[in-house]
Amino acid sequence: MLSLGGGIxxxxxxxxxxAKVVANYLWNNFLGGxxxxxxxxxxxxxxxxxNIELGSPQYYDDLAR
Incomplete structure (x- = not known):
């Protein structure tokens, strides 16, 4: 499992x-792509x-989809 985010x-x-660009990167470099x-x-x-502790949570739902 890859963990993104954190407290720092x-x-x-x-x-x-x-979000789409990041999702494609994650798929192709770490998951099934x-x-x-x-x-x-x-x-x-x-x-x-x-692990979204800092920053804005906006568009993370788009990333997850």
């Missing part, structure tokens, strides 16, 4: 289009934890 830093998603730059090689994670 300042992070947000600026728009629905940004394909990318030539997968940081964990052929490993396929089984989920993503959104």
């Amino acid at each position: 830093g300042n992070y947000s998603i600026g728009s629905r289009e940004d 394909k990318s030539s730059s997968r940081p964990l090689g052929d490993a396929v994670l089984d989920g993503i934890d959104f």
Whole structure:
């Protein structure tokens, strides 16, 4: 599982289009998609934890969908 967010830093998603770009990146690099730059090689994670403690929660629902 990949965990995003946490109690340090300042992070947000600026728009629905940004959420789509991030979702595609996560899918292709960590989940079931394909990318030539997968940081964990052929490993396929089984989920993503959104730990949104700071910043705005706006558009995270779009990201999750």
